[in-house]
Amino acid sequence: MPPSALPDGDPAPATGELPAAALGDLRSTDLGIYVHVPFCTVRCGYCDFNTYTLTELGGPGASIGIDSYADAALRELDLARDVLGPEAPTVSTVFVGGGTPTMLRAGDLVKVLDGIRERFGLAPGAEVTTEANPDSVTRESLRELAEGGFTRVSVGMQSAVPHVLRTLERTHDPDNVERAVSAAKAEGLQVSVDLIYGTPGESLEDWRRSLEAAVALEPDHVSAYALVVEEGTKLAAQVRRGLVVPPEDDDEADKYELADEVLTGAGYGWYEVSNWARSEAARCRHNIAYWAGTNWWGVGPGAHSHVGGVRWWNVKHPSAYAARLASGQSPAQARESLTDEQRYDERVLLGTRLVEGLPVSDLRGSGRSAVAGLIADGLVDGTTVVRSGRLVLTRRGRLLADTVVHRLLAA
Known part of the structure; x- marks a missing residue:
């Protein structure tokens, strides 16, 4: 399957309507909203997520871009409200991922969150997270997010070692990770940092350095994922041509054990294979809902949703996504009943x-x-x-x- 490809599935109705059986227990279950922001300044060589640079989309004048994305997302939220109907519960968790969500103006992210609040309501104590590139946030933008209702930010640190970041084609300044984390904490936001291990050329000591740097930031939560070489990515092509040595299972196992040792020693407890938190309250409730198989609606190009045993996925390209919504149709490409x-x-x-x-x-x-x-x-x-x-x-x-x-x- 090519990168970010979607499965075939069954035809999805243009109205987005779900079978009555899927809505039967809606009121008695939690509802999460995932918002996919498909924009990045550059495409990292290892990434197979559904993301696009502005150049790939045709520049600022593209049919959907950074400036118009929030309005398209609000149209899908209108559809979600109509499909789920009056039995829909208030939203327990919101997670804005990407891509790089913080390429959008903070005000546009808050605009989307306000749209969720107006259409569904937010449960008391709702968890509201956005992913962020360290170079794409400021103290002012984080303040605007916090004042608008965001409670949590997940910072894409990946590594503290410059040569590892270069291999991953991450363009952020490592020093900005500390600035972003400090600014988020100062605005009262919970903070998670995301790490990747197993990058070609990364030694065990490189990985230890990244772990210790992450712990020194004193975040509430740490995610650590093994690098996977996905077919169709630039990294996969480099591995295939022998330009880069692929990750080795034994090396990644050693690095996982080191991560668990360092993080546990620093007071973080594992609660999912790749995730550690300082306390139960610091666990990512949105992701736990995925693992528990509860209901969520995915907004955005290529986003996946699940309600009552029915899973569906939106068309991938931002222009196709916007065009369907503009014509009053669901952006769902296909679906399956589990x-x-x-x-x-x-x-x-x-x-x-x-x-x-x-x-x-x-x-x-x-x-x-x-x-x-x-x-x-x-x-x-x-x-x-x-x-x-x-x-x-x-x-x-x-x-x-x-x-x-x-x-x-x-x-």
């Missing part, structure tokens, strides 16, 4: 990644039969299984999470 088997598989896949683990009672027969072997192999904490009946991964199990899931789902 079968009971798919929902079970996803429950196992996602539930095992969380620190709370998966109730053994949720497993079907073959899955339950696999638990003893997983304990014997040191992949699952046997004491937790006995005491609470929940399957929780050990550190080794987190390294081999895909293997654990495969064994639990094997027929």
Whole structure:
């Protein structure tokens, strides 16, 4: 599948209408809103997200660009309100991702948040996050976001080592990470920093330096993801031509273990395989909702949504997205209704990644039969299984999470 490609799925109605069964328990479940901002100043060589530079879109005069994006997003929110109807709950979490959301003016991000508030309402204590490039925020823009209702900012640090950032084609000034984090904290925002490990040419000491730099910032939350070489990206082409050495599993395993050691030692507790937080209150509730399989509406080009077992995805290109909304049509390209088997598989896949683990009672027969072997192999904490009946991964199990899931789902 080419980068950022969307699956085929079934035709999605132009009205965006959902089956009645999908809306049946809407009132009793949480609702999140994801907003995808598809703009970047440059395309990083490793990235396969649905993003576009202004040059790729035709410059400032493009049919949809930075200046007109908020209005297009509001039109999709109008559609969401009409489709979900009066039974829609107030929104519990909002996450603005990308791309680089903070390429938009802070006032436009607040405008979109106001649109969510006006159409659905925000639950008391709602979590509202935006991702940010360290070079694309100022103390003033962060103040405007905080005053407009944002509660959290996720800063794309990736690394503290200049040669690693160059390999990743990240253009930010490493010194600006500290400035962005300090400014966000000063405005009362919770802060997460995002890291990537396994970049070609990154040594274990380089990675330690990045971890220690992240900890020194004293953020509320840290995400650390292994670099994946995605087909169709510039990095994949470099690997294929032998210009860059691909990440090695053993190296990434060593770096994951180091991340867990350093972060745990600094007072961060893992709550999902790639995420650590200072406290339960600092965990990203929006992402937890994804892993728990609750409902969310994805706004923006290429954004995915899930409501009541129906999953759909929008057309990818910003111009096509804007054109559909301007003509009164849903931007959904296609959708699928998840079968009971798919929902079970996803429950196992996602539930095992969380620190709370998966109730053994949720497993079907073959899955339950696999638990003893997983304990014997040191992949699952046997004491937790006995005491609470929940399957929780050990550190080794987190390294081999895909293997654990495969064994639990094997027929």
